[in-house]
Amino acid sequence: MINVLIADDHQLFIDGLKAMLLDVPGIRVVAEAGNGKEVLQLCEKTPVDLVIMDVNMPEMDGVEATKTLSKKYQDMKILGLSMHLDRYYISDMLKSGATGYLLKNTGKSDLLHAIHTLHSGESYVSEEVNKLLLNSFFKNPSKYQVEEKLSERESQVLDCIANGLTTLEVAEKLFISKNTVETHRKNLLYKLKAKNTAELVNNAYKKGLIN
Amino acid sequence: MINVLIADDHQLFIDGLKAMLLDVPGIRVVAEAGNGKEVLQLCEKTPVDLVIMDVNMPEMDGVEATKTLSKKYQDMKILGLSMHLDRYYISDMLKSGATGYLLKNTGKSDLLHAIHTLHSGESYVSEEVNKLLLNSFFKNPSKYQVEEKLSERESQVLDCIANGLTTLEVAEKLFISKNTVETHRKNLLYKLKAKNTAELVNNAYKKGLIN
DNA sequence: ACTCCAATCCCTGAAAATAGTGATTTCACA
DNA sequence: TGTGAAATCACTATTTTCAGGGATTGGAGT
DSSP states (O other): OEEEEEEOSOHHHHHHHHHHHHTSTTEEEEEEESSHHHHHHHHHHSOOSEEEEESOOSSSOHHHHHHHHHHHOTTOEEEEEESSOOHHHHHHHHHHTOOEEEETTSOHHHHHHHHHHHHTTOOEEOHHHHHHHHHHHHHOTTTTTTTTOOOHHHHHHHHHHHTTOOHHHHHHHHTSOHHHHHHHHHHHHHHTTOSSHHHHHHHHHHTTOOO | OEEEEEEOSOHHHHHHHHHHHHTSTTEEEEEEESSHHHHHHHHHHSOOSEEEEESOOSSSOHHHHHHHHHHHOTTOEEEEEESSOOHHHHHHHHHHTOOEEEETTSOHHHHHHHHHHHHTTOOEEOHHHHHHHHHHHHHOTTTTTTTTOOOHHHHHHHHHHHTTOOHHHHHHHHTSOHHHHHHHHHHHHHHTTOSSHHHHHHHHHHTTOOO
């Protein structure tokens, strides 16, 4: 029997998965969480074999939760889940300890296959994800681990910018110099491969760095 | 027996709902669609009583599909569904002919309640949605119907801007004057209540006007 | 101990965006 | 057939962004 925890910020999605897994022999949904913090709390109380972990969640996202979980519970399997095909999140989840990754546009059979494969100790990613990983690996074996990950400060600045603050306003809000904000801004443009603020926010959304 | 069609661009979500509704007496899922066009096609072949319609879909979104459906099939009930609480989409769906609206963070019981209420001929929106509608109605009874809907041209400009094009580049791409693009830009800022480009793109995402 | 990197700060000039006005044409629809 | 909204174009002045160089500090990891 595989004890499963489902973590997603949309209750209806959880309820759907629960119903779907209810009549699958060998799988039992033992808990559900709406964010990363809840996942950690629930895992302390309940024995969980596998977590179906949405990447984008409020409070604490899937990547953070995965990092903590995989350190604490060596045997626990984590299956990453997201809406869009995004190298950044995918590789981040896998590096954090997830051994599987699916997109939400895959179907039931794929999910079941993933669950069983993960439980047997192997890893599993859906076809598109696999293709993406292979591509980026072969094209760019060195830069593969670098990625365009943002620092804490950069994330804060990005958030301010997306909310309409100008460079000066960001500087005031974060108690730093205007010049510093400009540097962060430049680095953000570089890391997210954007020409200007509009594309920056756009790309940030596509990569799930906002919301 | 209520014949239900589920429209959502995430197969896993559809599969979840299907499983959830499978053991509910009186409800039968007869079809599923990944975008608005598929909904229209399927409705021609299969008799459908109620559509669970995600607002954000590729090809043709939920609003467009709802408009067509509600004209063509007077008796068909449409239940709008989205992730975020957004007045623009909600009122748009309801004006287009949907008689119900739920957020994806509501649970199974709410969904069932909505389906049955809609089928009985009444309308149903979840509590948060109701609150939002009441608020905007009382605060702004006149502007209620106006809303910040974008024109075709404005959407094009918005799209260009989000993709990093400058005003001049947009002008060249759309074969119009720089000044015109500036006007559209100003109107976009006004309609989306944004102070600058960054907030514009941000708000556009929140409202689902992009992607 | 050394190195890398995040975070901080600085300067300049050109390019772009924004605010505040104004106007004309076209086209649907009431 | 008139009205209103969308789409088009125009000008000015100020603010903001962007690209291009720099530099220093402190901390984490090897």
